[in-house]
Amino acid sequence: SFRMARLHQQLGNYTEAEKSYRGAIQTYKQLQPGKPDELLLVYNSLAILFMQLGNYTEAERLYVELLKQTDTFSGYYTTLQQNLAGVYQETLRYEEAQKLLEKVVEQDKTRLGERH
Numbered sequence: 001s002f003r004m005a006r007l008h009q010q011l012g013n014y015t016e017a018e019k020s021y022r023g024a025i026q027t028y029k030q031l032q033p034g035k036p037d038e039l040l041l042v043y044n045s046l047a048i049l050f051m052q053l054g055n056y057t058e059a060e061r062l063y064v065e066l067l068k069q070t071d072t073f074s075g076y077y078t079t080l081q082q083n084l085a086g087v088y089q090e091t092l093r094y095e096e097a098q099k100l101l102e103k104v105v106e107q108d109k110t111r112l113g114e115r116h
Contacts, residue, residue: 001027002042009049021046040066040076044083051087060087073111078104 005020021042028039043066050059063084070077081104088097 002038002045005042006045009045009052014049014053017049018046021049037074037076040070040074040080044076044080047083051083051090056087056091060084060091063087072107078107078111081107 001020002024005017005024008014008017008020024042025039025046028042032038043062047059047062047066050056050062063080066080067077067084070080081100085097085100085104088094088100
C-alpha cells in the first residue's frame with residue numbers, strides 16, 4: 001500500500017518501498033480508476049524515491065510520462081514540472097531546469113493570477 005511504501009522509504013528500506021509503490025499503483029489502477037490525483041501522488045512518490053536513490057534517468061522518464069498524461073491546469077502538473085526541474089538540477093542540466101521553472105512561474109501567473 002501507499003502508506004507502507006512511504007514508511008519503507010522513510011526507514012531506508014528502498015527495495016521494499018519500490019515494491020510497495022508499484023503495488024499501490026496497480027491497486028489504484030484496478031480499484032480506483034476514477035481517482036487520478038491519488039495515482040499521480042503515488043507515481044510522484046515513486047519518482048522521488050528514484051531521485052533519492054540517484055536513479056535520475058528513471059525519475060526523469062517517469063516525470064516526462066506523467067506530464068504527458070496530466071491536465072496542464074491540474075495543481076499536480078506544476079508539482080511534476082518542479083520535480084522534473086529538480087532532476088535536471090541534480091544532473092547538472094541547469095539551463096533546462098531554469099527554462100522549466102520559468103515556464104512554471106508563467107503558468108502559475110496564468111492559472112492563479114498575477115498577484116499570486
